[in-house]
Amino acid sequence: MFDLAGVVYIPDFKVINANGETSYHEVKGWMDKGSKKKIEMMKTINSDINFLVIDSEKYNIIEKVYSDMIPNWEGA
Secondary structure: OOOOOOEEEEOOEEEEOOOOOOEEEEEOOOOOOHHHHHHHHHHHOOOOOOOEOOOOHHHHHHHHHOOOOOOOOOOO
């Protein structure tokens, strides 16, 4: 959970890699104004944190590659 100048923000995933590095991932199939603002604030206020946004383009690539391998993939 992050405090973005009084706005609470919780990314979708916290990922701890095998080497111990932590990153935070946000999945956004589409962006509304509020989402865009929070993401920009997260990048600005917490610029030292590894933060990845999975937008619709990246999500579509992931879905194409992995959806057949993962039971109950979203929409399947």
